[in-house]
Amino acid sequence: MNITFMGTGDSMGTPRVYCDCVVCVEARETGVNRRLRSSLLLEEEGEAPLLLDCGPDWREQMEVAGLRNVKQALLTHAHFDHIGGLPEWADACRWTQAAASIGAPREVVRDVLSRFPWVDRQFRFETSDEGASYGDWRIMSWRVNHGKNGYSYAYRFDHASRGVKWAYCSDAIDLTEEQKAPLAGLDLLVLGTSFVEEPYPMNTRSVYDMKEGLALVKEIKPDSVVFTHLSHDVDLRCDYGLPAHVQIAKTGLKLTI
Numbered sequence: 001m002n003i004t005f006m007g008t009g010d011s012m013g014t015p016r017v018y019c020d021c022v023v024c025v026e027a028r029e030t031g032v033n034r035r036l037r038s039s040l041l042l043e044e045e046g047e048a049p050l051l052l053d054c055g056p057d058w059r060e061q062m063e064v065a066g067l068r069n070v071k072q073a074l075l076t077h078a079h080f081d082h083i084g085g086l087p088e089w090a091d092a093c094r095w096t097q098a099a100a101s102i103g104a105p106r107e108v109v110r111d112v113l114s115r116f117p118w119v120d121r122q123f124r125f126e127t128s129d130e131g132a133s134y135g136d137w138r139i140m141s142w143r144v145n146h147g148k149n150g151y152s153y154a155y156r157f158d159h160a161s162r163g164v165k166w167a168y169c170s171d172a173i174d175l176t177e178e179q180k181a182p183l184a185g186l187d188l189l190v191l192g193t194s195f196v197e198e199p200y201p202m203n204t205r206s207v208y209d210m211k212e213g214l215a216l217v218k219e220i221k222p223d224s225v226v227f228t229h230l231s232h233d234v235d236l237r238c239d240y241g242l243p244a245h246v247q248i249a250k251t252g253l254k255l256t257i
């Protein structure tokens, strides 16, 4: 499977519209730190591409990827920065008379439809609570703490014959032991870490910081890790002294697993 990081940003993206910090200025002027809202494009031979989340930068992300249409997606939760592109995608489906299929846990589907009640004219929603598949990948989703912002879901992909396993957990903090369990034995963990080190207690926040992310990584021991869902606090030009198997996602990063 090829994984493309179409977006690596937190809810505001980088640069933040109101901000003139050094990272936001760099993002405007040269673009190393330019980040669209977090989203992955998954591509498996013989299968149509699959989006993982569809934030408000969907249109630009499709243009950058040179994609004229996409037929399927999975959603982690119904917050604006992860579903804000759905109405535009639904409009594109209407204009091209092409339906698309969206997988998400039942409660996420409910929350999406309470925000955008018209999109079910174009999308076929499929609940993923009992599992899903993408080619030979078996997919499971489970509910994770999203701190002060409620809940999100993480996704784990297990290849049926190759034994490869990876997970996407973009919006989580302070996972319980039960929520950490599906993160065991991974070849790759993609984890949301919005700031380098936040000074505020966990119960006032919604996403891990990099220091907490590293502590989690030490505990669950994935073979490799990519930090994503990054705010303007994270400067890709800095050396944060990360272990060799941990990298910070850059917009457009491509991995093969």
Ligand SMILES: Nc1ccn([C@@H]2O[C@H](COP(=O)(O)O)[C@@H](O)[C@H]2O)c(=O)n1
Pocket: 010, 011, 012, 078, 079, 080, 081, 149, 171, 206, 207
């Ligand atoms: N009920 C809510 C709460 C928040 N949002 C949006 O989520 C984003 C905040 O995300 P974090 O990853 O920083 O927790 C932001 O875009 C809020 O507008 C929402 O849609 N619904």
